[in-house]
Amino acid sequence: MNRNGNTYTFIYASAMVVVVAAILSTVAMSLKPLQKRNFEIEKKKNILASVNIASTAENAEEIYDKKVLKSYVVNINGEEKEGDAFNTDIKKEMAKPIEERVLPVYECQTEDGMKYVFPLRGSGLWGPIWGYISLNEDLNTIYGANFDHEGETPGLGAEISTELFESQFKDNKRLFDEAGNLVSIVVAKVGEVAPKQHKVDGISGGTITSKGLEKMLLDDFTNYKEFLKKKKS
């Protein structure tokens, strides 16, 4: 057969694509369980990090089982719903109409008492950003925070996942003002004015990511507002 003919070229290309596709899908399917487990461990690590407990891939599950006493899902009106908090896919939930959404809540036992952990998800510059915020028992003061991202620029937007940025949230920041209105946290640019307890410094060169994070905090805690109010009273 003529190796440079059209027929040969077409057959060759088609056969190659089929073979490669078969190999790749087989491998992807067989490694899926392992990858899923890694993903779950990572999630547990992040939840623990938001209540300022350091863990490694080896001991994360053990510590998680010990510290996270309760997890459940609530709806926008703050009523508890049926569902598994840990396996709730926040990305899928966000695509649903707001009334049907379920919002996970975790209750963690720490050295400083009971903490409530709330998962968040929003958009940065290049892709999704997400994180966990833990609140003290007053359901107002932030106890700790952990953020992560998919593809923000290293050194700029990606700095949101660094200790330096996250530790700002530990400094007595509050979600509600004295009148009880939800103010959330302003991730401020230089010169931006906001009360100290509602403000953290944004990232130089990462303004869009910083503002995305600010929007994520406000949007997601708006959804949790009724739950927080109910729980407080």
Added chain:
Amino acid sequence: MSDRDPLFSKKNLKLLSDPMNNSNPITVQVLGICSALAVTAQLKPSVVMAISVVAVLALANVIISLLRNTIPNRIRIIVQLVVIAALVILVDQILKAYVYDVSKQLSVFVGLIITNCIIMGRLEAFALGNKPWQSFLDGMGNAAGYGVILIIVGFFRELFGAGTLYGYKIIPDSWYIANGGFYENNGLMVLSPMALVAVGIIIWVQRSKNRQLIED
């Protein structure tokens, strides 16, 4: 492998050793610089990246060399790309399954192996015209030559930038100014421009030892 040529003949070994020195892909041919600057802030990702590139390049070279007489000339670049991309996805999936934290650190760079010019360059320049065993050695040699530079750069950047090696503390805490000592980590080391300077210094050292490489 021809009958006349033993497995490790001088000619074959030269395929392995040449890229380490006289035709090093990074310091002499200045290929694959992008990833060399990006992943070398620490030793661990450098090592993993080096191993990944060795695996991808050696295998891709062998596969292309085995197929070399069947590949239609007009779509050979596409065939090369498909082979590389498939191998890279395999590596990425395996990293995700077995060393998750490293795969998170390397994130987009594993995917970028696909566009690493060293790999396409070796496929086009060597594997298409040579037998599988020679192609395997050539792939190993070139990827190792790339990996060695990555590891050297990663070693110095992590040591001076973070005071650790492979995540273990090397510089004692008491040396730091914050603890009353005299030492401070060099923050510039963790930024990519310093990798370029480090590669530059390696090129300088190499050329001062190997006069052949100096152009007029």
